[in-house]
Amino acid sequence: MMIFCGNKILIRSGQYKFNDEDFSGLKLLMSSRELPEVWQKLPEWSDVREPLTLNDGERLIGLRDLWHLFGDKAFTEASGALQFATWFRNVRYCSHCGGKIFPRPNDFGRECETCGAVFYAPISPAVITAVERDGKLLLAHNSAWNDERYSVIAGFVEPGERLEEAVRREIMEEVSLTVRNIKYFGSQTWPFPNSLMLGFTAEYESGEIQPDGQEILKAGFFGADEIRKMNIPDEASIARKLIENFLARH
Numbered sequence: 001m002m003i004f005c006g007n008k009i010l011i012r013s014g015q016y017k018f019n020d021e022d023f024s025g026l027k028l029l030m031s032s033r034e035l036p037e038v039w040q041k042l043p044e045w046s047d048v049r050e051p052l053t054l055n056d057g058e059r060l061i062g063l064r065d066l067w068h069l070f071g072d073k074a075f076t077e078a079s080g081a082l083q084f085a086t087w088f089r090n091v092r093y094c095s096h097c098g099g100k101i102f103p104r105p106n107d108f109g110r111e112c113e114t115c116g117a118v119f120y121a122p123i124s125p126a127v128i129t130a131v132e133r134d135g136k137l138l139l140a141h142n143s144a145w146n147d148e149r150y151s152v153i154a155g156f157v158e159p160g161e162r163l164e165e166a167v168r169r170e171i172m173e174e175v176s177l178t179v180r181n182i183k184y185f186g187s188q189t190w191p192f193p194n195s196l197m198l199g200f201t202a203e204y205e206s207g208e209i210q211p212d213g214q215e216i217l218k219a220g221f222f223g224a225d226e227i228r229k230m231n232i233p234d235e236a237s238i239a240r241k242l243i244e245n246f247l248a249r250h
């Protein structure tokens with residue numbers, strides 16, 4: 001059983017999962033144990049009311065910190081559970097008719113008891129791409145970051161768009177370049193709040209870098225030695241894995 005409070009997870013005595021007796025005193029908003037049987041196949045979670053009074057040896061941490069302490073498997077497991085917990089916390093009524101919704105017994109959806117509409121926990125796919133040109137990697141500084149961090153280009157997939165189209169569109173919008181040879185790299189759940197990051201690699205094709213001036217303020221192609229001295233994303237992220245993949249070959 002994982003215990004969430006807001007967007008944080010409870011850590012106690014070096015553990016992030018607990019037995020029943022460990023959380024008997026907590027005021028629960030909800031627990032996955034209340035859900036129909038099929039839902040019990042998913043990792044168990046409880047959502048507790050804020051603020052949570054912490055005992056000795058307990059702390060609440062974000063999921064990036066969880067990754068640093070427990071690694072990829074724990075991060076992935078907690079990411080899914082937190083997204084379900086957040087969905088149950090935030091969405092309680094049908095968005096069509098305002099009726100009450102209940103968890104379905106045969107899948108991981110919820111259904112309106114009045115109009116029968118079915119809902120699933122939201123997932124927002126985003127593409128993230130490492131673009132190489134002549135042994136250098138495209139990195140950009142996002143205006144939302146208040147440090148000097150640089151990363152690969154990322155953006156949300158729009159409705160009706162194929163992933164390759166999203167890769168081309170984002171790179172064109174943000175830095176005015178065209179790319180070719182787009183290849184799938186890997187994916188990562190990213191619960192901030194509900195992204196699914198889809199990583200790609202690509203080669204520069206044409207154009208001169210022109211940051212869009214809004215989302216991207218600065219961008220350039222950087223060699224491996226330069227990148228090793230730069231402020232780049234946290235190890236928990238697929239952005240970092242894409243950059244490390246480049247560094248390992250250069």
Ligand SMILES: [Zn+2]
Pocket residue numbers: 094095096097098099112113114115116117
């Ligand atoms: Zn309804």
